[in-house]
Amino acid sequence: MIVYHLYSGGKDSSLAAWILARLGYEVRLITVSFGLLDSWRHAKETAERLGFEHRVIYLPREILERAAETAIADGHPNNAIQFIHEKALEAIASLPEVERVSDGTRRDDRVPFLDLPKARSLEDRYNVAYIRPLLGLGYRTIRELVEKLFVVEIRESEELEKSDYEVELRHLLRERGVDPLTIFPKSHYQSRVVGWKNV
Amino acid sequence: MIVYHLYSGGKDSSLAAWILARLGYEVRLITVSFGLLDSWRHAKETAERLGFEHRVIYLPREILERAAETAIADGHPNNAIQFIHEKALEAIASLPEVERVSDGTRRDDRVPFLDLPKARSLEDRYNVAYIRPLLGLGYRTIRELVEKLFVVEIRESEELEKSDYEVELRHLLRERGVDPLTIFPKSHYQSRVVGWKNV
Numbered sequence: 135m136i137v138y139h140l141y142s143g144g145k146d147s148s149l150a151a152w153i154l155a156r157l158g159y160e161v162r163l164i165t166v167s168f169g170l171l172d173s174w175r176h177a178k179e180t181a182e183r184l185g186f187e188h189r190v191i192y193l194p195r196e197i198l199e200r201a202a203e204t205a206i207a208d209g210h211p212n213n214a215i216q217f218i219h220e221k222a223l224e225a226i227a228s229l230p231e232v233e234r235v236s237d238g239t240r241r242d243d244r245v246p247f248l249d250l251p252k253a254r255s256l257e258d259r260y261n262v263a264y265i266r267p268l269l270g271l272g273y274r275t276i277r278e279l280v281e282k283l284f285v286v287e288i289r290e291s292e293e294l295e296k297s298d299y300e301v302e303l304r305h306l307l308r309e310r311g312v313d314p315l316t317i318f319p320k321s322h323y324q325s326r327v328v329g330w331k332n333v
Numbered sequence: 334m335i336v337y338h339l340y341s342g343g344k345d346s347s348l349a350a351w352i353l354a355r356l357g358y359e360v361r362l363i364t365v366s367f368g369l370l371d372s373w374r375h376a377k378e379t380a381e382r383l384g385f386e387h388r389v390i391y392l393p394r395e396i397l398e399r400a401a402e403t404a405i406a407d408g409h410p411n412n413a414i415q416f417i418h419e420k421a422l423e424a425i426a427s428l429p430e431v432e433r434v435s436d437g438t439r440r441d442d443r444v445p446f447l448d449l450p451k452a453r454s455l456e457d458r459y460n461v462a463y464i465r466p467l468l469g470l471g472y473r474t475i476r477e478l479v480e481k482l483f484v485v486e487i488r489e490s491e492e493l494e495k496s497d498y499e500v501e502l503r504h505l506l507r508e509r510g511v512d513p514l515t516i517f518p519k520s521h522y523q524s525r526v527v528g529w530k531n532v
Binding site: 135153156157158234241242250253254257263264265266267268269270271272274275278279282 | 334352355356357433440441449452453456462463464465466467468469470471473474477478481
């Protein structure tokens with residue numbers, strides 16, 4: 135039972151990967167990149183520290199460009215992030231060897247999030263099972279499991295430390311002369327998993 | 334980390350209990366009864382075969398009576414089942430020792446199902462975490478895990494084999510001179526977990 139798990143190196147996708155492994159799945163982590171930056175390397179590093187197999191898949195740059203246009207038009211990144219996430223899931227689900235695709239999206243997330251019709255559509259279009267180990271967990275349960283399992287590094291948002299879509303999206307916005315701070319929330323703390331606790 | 338898990342002895346609540354145990358929780362199974370029948374004994378028997386701690390909690394008969402009235406007025410059992418499920422979760426969540434409550438509700442269930450505002454309301458009113466291990470799993474994933482884990486007995490619907498709310502609700506309807514077959518779907522196969530596979 136192999137599952138391909140969309141992975142950023144963050145707490146949520148790391149916890150989801152651990153749950154999948156506990157359920158008996160052979161977990162293959164996938165980080166998406168648009169080829170602008172090598173920010174995927176942070177996810178790879180965390181994956182290695184946690185002992186998971188990891189690979190990078192490259193998505194067409196047009197997807198990032200369309201996301202950037204959406205973010206500029208909207209003045210906020212939500213629809214852009216949602217769009218990239220759906221394209222990333224579709225890219226993984228469309229690989230011929232993939233029967234199961236998963237991610238770390240949560241019950242309390244607004245984006246990225248696939249509602250029930252979208253989740254079923256993904257499964258039906260690509261003939262895959264879509265597994266979201268965190269969907270039934272609230273923030274309190276996620277926090278208690280993360281604290282039990284992982285050593286987490288928290289610092290102020292510095293994009294080069296992360297491997298999520300936001301990093302390349304911010305980069306492309308800057309290339310187009312748009313200050314990401316006009317679109318993304320001003321300043322917030324980011325966290326990154328750096329290893330297992332007590333292992 | 335103790336979790337109190339609403340349990341019927343069926344496939345879904347058994348799978349959810351297994352997942353909770355795999356995540357490191359100390360799982361205490363709870364079956365609700367209204368004291369009309371001893372149908373809870375089937376859940377207890379399955380719990381014992383699976384090696385989980387099990388107890389019964391009794392809910393006020395007024396809840397079942399109100400559910401029966403709703404089912405009669407509606408001509409179908411959905412709102413009645415939803416009502417009983419919410420009352421069962423509240424009864425568990427309100428126990429002073431309970432910090433975590435869980436159930437086997439699924440992504441593809443229509444009832445019983447707590448939407449996000451209701452799930453958060455349960456957590457906030459009783460200061461508990463509400464955990465639904467199956468929420469992020471589709472039918473295909475649930476089927477593959479159930480097949481891997483459990484010996485399941487399938488037969489045509491016979492209420493005395495089960496421990497879910499439906500059994501006592503049907504019984505009360507009959508006591509009131511209402512044929513349950515006018516309210517519940519005619520005939521369908523029921524399944525019951527009878528033990529672990531390969532253990």
